[in-house]
Amino acid sequence: MKTSSINLSDKLFAIGCISAVLGLVACQPEGQAEKAGQKIDKAVENLGQNVEQSADKTSQKIEAVKQSIEQQAEKTGASIDKAGETSNEALEKAGKQIDQAINNSERRIEAAKDSVVDSTKATSEYLDDSVITAKIKTVLLNDDFLKLAPIDVTTVDGVATLRGTVDSEQMAARAIGLANSQEHVKSVQNQLTIKTSVPSKL
Template sequence: MKIIKWYKQRRLLAASCLFAALGLAACQPEGEAEKTGKKIDKAVENLGQNIEQTADKAGQKLEAAKESVEQQAEKTGEYIDKSAQSSNDALEKAGRQIDQAISNTEKHVEAAKDSVVDTTKATGAYLDDSVITAKIKTALLNDDFLKLAPIDVTTVDGVVTLRGTVDSEQLVARAIGLVNNQEHVKSVKNELLVKTSVPSKQ
């Protein structure tokens, strides 16, 4: 805009000079007027060339500035795109890490839960077996025929094993019957011996 205004001012100045020169030429002899006219023509031509060159240079500078601005804008756009892509990549990576952490936590919680359940079951089974064994020993001690017999009692998962020596097959049967009457007994393994050292088949 400034260049156009400047260009108009130069044209106005050139026209003023031309009119002044023509006025001077009118006052002088014809030969001098011709010379002066030629000088004015030359001056106007030079001025026009200068104006054109200046306008061309200004136009080139404007084009160069425009290209520079466009390049800068393009670089800025590329940088913004790269930054946005980097941010998206970082967010996706963080999301994957969070998902992995949640998955690992869930696995640990599940494993801990299973471990607690298994431990509880094992502890419960142990307590149940201990309670069964204690009840059977109490029942044997309270029985008039078996209280003096050296009978060893062990219980694993509700299966009771009897070991020891008794005086007769009848006492073996009595001991097995007494154990079978106890709560939570699944089965009885008889390893009792009669004093004749013959293993019982019952």
Template structure:
């Protein structure tokens, strides 16, 4: 009888071990598969988000540089028009030049004077007045002396 009890116990332990072993070898359940698929999808989504973010940052940086370049170009144009206005105003306010016919253009700080004045002295004066204005890089003169008024 002891042998039978012992044999039954061994048989029960063996069956239990086999059942536990088989349970450990079973395929993943639906919940585990779904969990792994969700984790995988989340990783892929995170990678795509990172890639898209990098692309967007590059595009934003390119757009930012373009805007800065355009603003600098616009700033130069505005600066040139301001310089032109200041030079014209200074010439009109000068007691020796106000009656002269002087055209003023500015390109990147280079002021170009053209037209007529009453004397060679006033050519020098116009260049001096133009050159003394803020942001003027240099002055180029194409001024001529009006000979019709000098022969009196």
């Protein structure tokens, strides 16, 4: 639009110049008229060249601006793509970290559960052993032949151990038999010693 108005004004200017020259030529002798005509032709030719050069320069500037806009658009697109890739990588990394944290938590919970189960089992076994020991001691104290015998009882994992001194082999066998008869006793280890100088009460 701007180029058209420039062309029109240039043309009007050229027409004005030509009219003035023609007016001058009319007043001049014949030889000078030819020279004036040549000058007019040259002026018109120069004017046409100037107009073409202006149009070319304007076209070149428009093309340069267009290329600059396209380059900026490409750079912007590349930046957006890169930002999108970075966001995806960040999300993927965050997802992996969350998965790892969940796995670690699950392992810790499992380990804690196993620890509680083991502790409960150990406590239960300890209580069972304590109950077995108490039952064996009770039955020995209630026995008429063994109630005065200094017999110590310990139980580990259901295995009872008898320690102390008894008057005879028969009393030792009786103590072992009473211990074996108690519930949950797996076996009895005899570590009783016999007093040989004292006669058997049985």
